[in-house]
Amino acid sequence: MRRPIVAGNWKMHKTAAEAVELVEGIKSLVAGLDVEIVVCPPFTCLETVCAALADSAIGLGAQNMHWERQGAFTGEISSDMLLAAGCSYVLLGHSERRQFCGEDDSLVNRKLACALQAGLCPIVCVGETLQEREAGRIEEVVLGQVGGAIAGIEAGAASAVVWAYEPVWAIGTGVTATAAQAEEVHAMMRHFLAGHLGKAADEVRIQYGGSVKPENAAELFAQANIDGGLIGGAALDAGQFAAIVKAAL
Numbered sequence: 001m002r003r004p005i006v007a008g009n010w011k012m013h014k015t016a017a018e019a020v021e022l023v024e025g026i027k028s029l030v031a032g033l034d035v036e037i038v039v040c041p042p043f044t045c046l047e048t049v050c051a052a053l054a055d056s057a058i059g060l061g062a063q064n065m066h067w068e069r070q071g072a073f074t075g076e077i078s079s080d081m082l083l084a085a086g087c088s089y090v091l092l093g094h095s096e097r098r099q100f101c102g103e104d105d106s107l108v109n110r111k112l113a114c115a116l117q118a119g120l121c122p123i124v125c126v127g128e129t130l131q132e133r134e135a136g137r138i139e140e141v142v143l144g145q146v147g148g149a150i151a152g153i154e155a156g157a158a159s160a161v162v163w164a165y166e167p168v169w170a171i172g173t174g175v176t177a178t179a180a181q182a183e184e185v186h187a188m189m190r191h192f193l194a195g196h197l198g199k200a201a202d203e204v205r206i207q208y209g210g211s212v213k214p215e216n217a218a219e220l221f222a223q224a225n226i227d228g229g230l231i232g233g234a235a236l237d238a239g240q241f242a243a244i245v246k247a248a249l
């Protein structure tokens with residue numbers, strides 16, 4: 001039985017004061033729900049949001065981290081810094097980082113190894129572009145990203161990864177994958193993971209992400225291999241985010 005997990009990716013939104021206002025709203029709406037809930041504010045809000053979450057079961061995540069524990073990497077943030085700021089989760093390989101910051105599978109792999117070693121729960125994002133989908137390359141691209149992320153990582157450790165299938169064409173566009181389209185890829189990912197992890201793949205959580213809204217969340221989350229969602233735009237509104245969390249119950 002996999003516990004659903006719903007995470008909010010706030011991207012480059014919210015000052016610390018705005019973040020507290022949002023998280024206070026979310027807290028009051030989701031208290032007591034049996035769903036693993038995570039918020040991922042910008043780095044500058046982490047400690048403030050951590051303090052605001054002290055009386056709540058909501059987990060704190062970052063949107064990125066460096067692959068080294070420390071060193072001369074100007075402008076970067078390490079896993080130890082995230083842990084000290086109160087994070088338990090970290091998003092890795094988000095398509096916006098792949099697209100705008102040149103992150104590739106080998107970089108995601110190094111970050112993933114570092115996050116697992118540090119004891120953070122990684123949420124690794126994978127997904128194809130519209131061009132790749134239309135060229136019939138979904139399996140090759142998505143499974144290539146999954147395999148690339150866990151390359152060389154021992155199965156026991158890799159079993160702790162949470163995955164987010166996020167078709168790039170559905171992120172921030174208002175276009176959602178249909179429940180059937182999403183389920184097909186999730187099932188493919190679980191089958192692929194079983195080849196690496198064996199039975200443990202049955203316990204691995206795979207979120208769907210890409211224009212999830214209160215109106216479409218229930219149908220997506222009802223699919224056999226969809227274990228919650230990674231939410232962008234709708235995570236910036238406490239009411240919408242809470243409604244999506246409730247859809248995962």
Ligand code: PEP
Pocket residue numbers: 009166170171172173174209210211212230231232233234
């Ligand atoms: C995301 O950024 O991970 C995402 C899914 O965004 P949105 O929900 O806005 O499509």
